[in-house]
Amino acid sequence: MTLAPYQGDRLTQAHTWSSLGDDELRRRAVTAAADKDVDSLVSLTRAYLTHEGASGLLTSPRTVEAYTLGVRQFLDYATNQAVNLLRPGRRDASGYVAFMLATGRKPAGVQLKVAAATCLYRALRWAGATDADPFKDVRIPKDRTPGIxxxxxxxxxxxxxxxxxxxxxxxxxxxxxxxxxxxxxxxxxxxxxxxxxxxxxxxxxxxxxxxxxxxxxxxxxxxxxxxxxxxxxxxxxxxxxxxxxxxxxxxxxxxxxxxxxxxxxxxxxxxxxxxxxxxxxxxxxxxxxxxxxxxxxxxxxxxxxxxxxxxxxxxxxxxxxxxxxxxxxx
CATH class of the missing domain: 1.10.443.10 (Intergrase catalytic core)
Structure with missing residues (x-):
């Protein structure tokens, strides 16, 4: 029987990043972004949410899971489109939005996925890996049809x-x-x-x-x-x-x-x-x-x-x- 390593609670998981010195934190984040290491970048994003998110450690599990899925989906797109995560092009973010809309995703769903990708970049800036903020000025069409x-x-x-x-x-x-x-x-x-x-x-x-x-x-x-x-x-x-x-x-x-x-x-x-x-x-x-x-x-x-x-x-x-x-x- 193969034993899986103990993952610990969210605070313990976040500590694997927050306990690092600034230089080591930056180095690991840069390496993860350069390699498009999905698991490491998801872990970094969750650590950022735990320490710097609006609700910190009290961020709801559903929000954490939604952002986790969103980060994974953005990284899949970034891999397929050869996006440089640390130095994204001026049109990479809008291209991601256009891609999601073209596949039939509704504006509200696109908004959630952009929020997850934005959180990933906040985490990378928190780690000192980049100054990029590619989704800052991205516009998402509004869906005028009421939710009900x-x-x-x-x-x-x-x-x-x-x-x-x-x-x-x-x-x-x-x-x-x-x-x-x-x-x-x-x-x-x-x-x-x-x-x-x-x-x-x-x-x-x-x-x-x-x-x-x-x-x-x-x-x-x-x-x-x-x-x-x-x-x-x-x-x-x-x-x-x-x-x-x-x-x-x-x-x-x-x-x-x-x-x-x-x-x-x-x-x-x-x-x-x-x-x-x-x-x-x-x-x-x-x-x-x-x-x-x-x-x-x-x-x-x-x-x-x-x-x-x-x-x-x-x-x-x-x-x-x-x-x-x-x-x-x-």
Whole structure:
């Protein structure tokens, strides 16, 4: 059996770069860039994020992974196009943007990949390997189509059909995402003490940007919570079909969004509904709530958005004839 070397946590990994003297740090970064050593440049970028990123060590794992993938993809392009990483040409960055658009990638996706490549160059400058900042003035076309149009919410009928085919875990997860509007990461982080079905509240301890908030429960979600607690909370029924269900402290048994996606996708397939991820559930919550309260600010607070524009552009919309009742008698 081959033993893999211990990689350590993110701080330990970052220390392999940050502990170097300036000259050695520069030398290793220059060598990695010259050789287009993907693993070393990814490691350098992650070390930079840990020490110099806006959130430092608290940068979310999803952000780190997204940047890791983006750096790998840019380096693949740079290798194929013989881009000199330390002395990029004036048109290399715009060429990368044009390449991604030509392959069909949407502007929002291009923006994310450019952010990852930009972070790579910040890391190289942090290491003293180059002064280049090739993406500084790059322009990315804006996609004028609202996000909720490109990626619409699940419909009432779709959710009802899936609920008929989902197991208790899947049903409750759908309620939490489609009624409480929680992100999948927020839902999977829930602990039993975070659920207050009597007061119809959910305490999200660490949402996006590490912000806590209290979310109101719908009547049906509160009822579903009581039922789910009776089945799986410590002291309740601990087994179903002879298997242990969920850790004692966490509400859901799913260890990661990928695991949750795998199980929910099976329920969607059984219902004949295309599974489009968990965000369409949040969009269902936002759209339905907006149609009822007609207040983007309150919907944004429910979804945990810092900006109302985020809610307006991607998560909730009013019906096209929403004003018809208000115009009666004009």
């Amino acid at each position: 149009v490109k990626r619409p919410p699940y419909t009432e009928d779709e959710l009802a059909d899936v609920l008929d085919h989902a197991d208790p875990h899947g049903k409750f997860l759908l309620f939490v995402t489609a009624h409480a509007g929680l992100r999948i990461s927020e839902a999977l982080a829930l602990q039993w003490d975070d659920l207050d079905e009597a007061g119809r509240r959910i305490h999200v301890r660490s949402g996006k940007g590490r912000k806590a908030r209290v979310v109101a429960m719908s009547t049906s979600l509160a009822r579903a919570t009581r039922h789910y607690r009776g089945l799986y909370a410590p002291g309740g029924a601990q087994h179903m079909d002879g298997r242990r269900t969920t850790p004692r402290d966490h509400v859901f048994r799913y260890a990661s969004p990928m695991t949750a996606r795998y199980h929910l996708d099976k329920a969607f397939q059984a219902a004949g509904v295309t599974f489009r991820g968990f965000h369409p559930g949040r969009k269902y919550a936002g759209t339905r709530l907006l149609q009822q309260v007609k207040d983007f600010g309150r919907v944004a607070a429910h979804l945990g958005h810092e900006s109302i524009d985020t809610t307006r552009k991607g998560y909730a919309q009013l019906a096209t004839d929403d004003l018809k009742d208000d115009l009666v008698g004009w």
